[in-house]
Amino acid sequence: MDNVFINKEIFKGAYILMLKNLFNKRIETATLYEKYAALASLLDKQLENDYEATTEYVEKNNLKKTIYFSMEFLMGRLITSNLMNSGYADVVKAAFDDFGYDLNEIELAETDAGLGNGGLGRLAACFLDSAASLSLPFYGNSLRYKKGFFVQRFENDKQREYPDPWLDKPFYWEERKEQEAIHIPYFGYVKDTKLIDPVWVKAVPYDVKVVGAGNGVITHLRLWSAEKSELHPYHDEEYLKMVSKITESLYPDDSTEAGKTLRLQQQYLFSAAGIKSVILEHKRLGRDIKDLHKYYVFQVNDTHPTLIIPELMRILMDEENLGYDESWDIVTQSVAYTNHTILSEALEKWNIKIFRNLLPRAFEIVQEMNRRFKIVLEEAKVPQEKIYQMQLIGANNVRMANICIYGSFSVNGVAALHTDILKNIELNDFYKLYPSKFNNKTNGITHRRWLLHINHELTDILDNLLGSKAWHKDLSLIKGLEQFKDDLKVQKMIKDMKLSKKRALIQKIKKDTGILLDENAIFDIQIKRLHEYKRQLLNILNIIYTYQRLKTDMEFKKNFHPQNFIFGAKAAPSYVMAKGIIELINKTSHVINNDTDTNKLLKVVFVENYNVTYAEYLFPAADLSEQISTASKEASGTGNMKFMLNGAVTIGTMDGANVEIVKEAGMENNIIFGLSSDEVNSIYKNNGYKPRQIYDEDPRLQSIFDFIRGLTINPTHFDFILQNLLTSDYFLVLKDFDSYVKAQERANQLYKDQKQWWHMVIMNIANAGFFTSDRTIAQYNQDIWQLEEIKK
Structure with missing residues (x-):
């Protein structure tokens, strides 16, 4: 054409x-x-x-490729x-x-394509963009969900979930590749390594082009859709229903055995189809199966694609007739694993009965892997009680993270602190066994979408001040802005940019919620998944305390700079505590926003159905970036980087990539509070934390709890949240409360010193160059993938 x-x-x-x-x-x-x-x-x-x-x-x-297996790719428009x-x-x-x-x-x-939910999917999308822009043969592999995570609506202040049928209209960017369909077997039984009477499902690939920036390189994201298979003898109603569910929606409810089976079906479909399509390509190009690892790296993004390890073993042994050891050599030279979580409850484990029933041959292979791994551990003189913790199969579950570590040649964390915690605490036994496997790759964001596209005003300022557009390609050049940190004219330009972005957000929020925000207020924004460790609860407790002070302390009121607090978050449908926190924030916002005595000074908004498109308004409008997770719990975060790049100051704990943000931009240019990661781990270790005592000794907290009990006709409505804080408070909300209040007071006062504030803002923008995903991808490539550039 x-x-x-x-x-x-x-x-x-x-x-x-x-x-x-x-x-x-x-x-x-x-x-x-x-x-x-x-x-x-x-x-x-x-x-x-x-x-x-x-x-x-x-x-x-004959270029080597990386295939990036991820359950989510949150692409945006x-x-x-x-x-x-x-x-x-x-x-x-x-x-x-x-x-x-x-x-x-x-x-x-x-x-917005409904192919993801949170940071995992946004990161994967950034990686596709960066790899294509760096001319690397890097390809995504996931599922083509007919419905996205869900559309969030607030009814009676509670989150209600509605289907997100994003594929109801044509998706113009995809191309169906019927001729490359793969037939996937489930259930059945094994006889002499052969799977007998399986239930067959056809996985049909749809390829979506991924366009590199200004280099003519176009790769793709491959999305698999489950359809009825011609290999399956009968297509009764039950079979058709099962097939349609597999790629119906992202993260189906797994509180039942049927839900767990469905999730495992999803994971096997995109893992097995992805691996099989690669092997077919490898053979079509006339290459020896024994050289597979020379041409492909399979990057496992979190534990959802773990099944590529036993599946690759199955294909090499059962279909390509290689021995176990030869197959294992190929697998362990071609699979690399990215760990995204420190929370042990988030490290996937699958019930043995469900796993063996759905994937009988894969289970046999995992059993054999486990038997051999135990021998490795015994030979390494690992103590018996640790062997049990490390093995691939527990008393009643299959441990996906352990399989990934054992079966990969590289295991990486996603921020310096996160990787240190993995090496020294969470995965220390594995680290001692395989020290050379572990490495860090701090996450990044694509500055093309998260600055060049969403913030033309700042882009123009940078083009002008830096004297060229070279920084568009090499974000490290943004450092040149630092020389203007105290230039009043430049500060005014940055302030005007921020004001125009606030005005755009104000219009959108007014249209969506009816709430009118003050453009001269501090825009304090927390947008991320709703999870207890991210501590949206700490944020709302401080907001309530601030409101109460504005009502009773005239000196405080006189010195307080107006502040808008904005939340955006979805809670997992079955996560009761998270949904309770959403309702609490919404109910509190009504009281505060409707109080004419204080609402010129304080407003609270929870935006509905937070997604990539909403994010494009929120990031550039923020003055304060809320990154307040319990130290040692957030693996990295990438929202923190988008805020920084668009001129927000971080108010946060020394957690995840906040540590590196502070290192790059300077501690004095951000507002850090709270327990350190070491202090948090020490509290857990010594088991001496008494949240009730903090509450009993702090009248502020008592007053906040009274306010919460007065929000509803039934004063016990939110007691499940309050009792959780008083009895366990695992994420140390009450412990960090005082420190957070002081940090918020400091932020409010700092903003009033405009010269100092815009100095801090400029220092953050100028030092955000490290956080481009171009840098992250270059490091992955140098240390793990070793791909050659596409030179067209």
């Missing part, structure tokens, strides 16, 4: 034709969605040339990144200006 994006006039002609072909519409009569659909179709077709050229180059030159990275955005904008179209409005017509 000739390049129809070469100039404005040629594009206009092609676009008019596309509108006519797709919808039989003219420029004047097309709906917003039709305008978007015509643009997306035209752009995707145009990208085909570079996609084919990239594929051909990789195959012809692809029209945005594809237009930017392909370099066609200016041509389209100019043509649309002629048509009287608003390109931004048309971009918003695309629904």
